[in-house]
Amino acid sequence: MTTWITICDTCKRENWAESGAEITDGELFAARIEEAASAIPHIKTRRTSCLMGCTRSCNVAIQATGKLAYTLGEFAPDTESAEGVVAYAALHAQSETGQVPYRTWPQAVKGHFVTRHPPLPTEE
Template structure:
């Protein structure tokens, strides 16, 4: 089963306007996450414009059908964050329920969880 990393590409961290503004912080993180996930069979990426977590910019969601789904945020748009996000998504894809034991979490994602959503019911 595929796990999807959805990356907000409109996120702007505090102070963004003092930089070169060539791309948003979300776009910068998306480029890094996409590169880190290249070639992975069970982890895919996509971009969306706004996950509505603006206060803790650089937000992603980790999702798969029939599994627990997570929103994470407040990342620095850097390679360490991107590799941690992808490593967690790989562990999520390998988990039957989507729950990954804390001891297996990459250090880069600890402290970045915002929400956990139960899977949608398979039927009414």
């Protein structure tokens, strides 16, 4: 089953405007996540404009049909963080429920969880 990493590409960290950067922190983070995920089976990425976590940028959502979903934020848009997000998503993909034991979490995602959502019901 595919686990999706949805990356906010409009995120701008504090002092972004003063940094002189030509692209947003979210665009930079998205590119790094996409690169890290490119060869990982069952992981797909997509970009979106705004996950509404502006005070916690850079933000991502980890989701799969029928599994717990997570929002994570307050990342630096660096390679280490991107690789940590992808490593966590790979564990999520391997989990039947989407729950990943804390002891197996990559260090780069610890302290970055914002929300957890139960899967949508399969019946109305």
